Amino acid sequence: MINHHIKHTNMELTPAISDYLAKKLAALDKFVEDKAAIARIEVGRMNNHHHKGEVFSAEINLEFGGNKFRAVAASDDMYRAIDMMRDEIVGEVVRSSKKKRHLLRRGKQKIKDLMRRFRS
Secondary structure, eight states: OOEEEEEEESSOOOHHHHHHHHHHHGGGGGTOOOTTOEEEEEEEESOTTOOSSSOEEEEEEEEETTEEEEEEEEESSHHHHHHHHHHHHHHHHHHHHHHHHHHHHHHHHHHHHHHHHHHO
């Protein structure tokens, strides 16, 4: 389970937004097995003077297992910004785990190749 620290900027954090964040970030739990994982989330309006364009932003900094991941998204809808942020952070975590798995397999294959050379 990931510890969430939510910060809101230039807006009030409603229970609906808080629940939506918790539901969307539950998708990270299957990728993060570390119990000491910390997610620092910031949602809010970029500036109070904006009326059109990308007004809402969502940002997450995720730390677990010595790794740090960051995702930032902006949109004209708060819920869409949260969805975009979640998709980006999940992509980063999955990409990192695939990279580690690939490097581990390459290392195992090199050891196998060395063992074959010594047997021949």
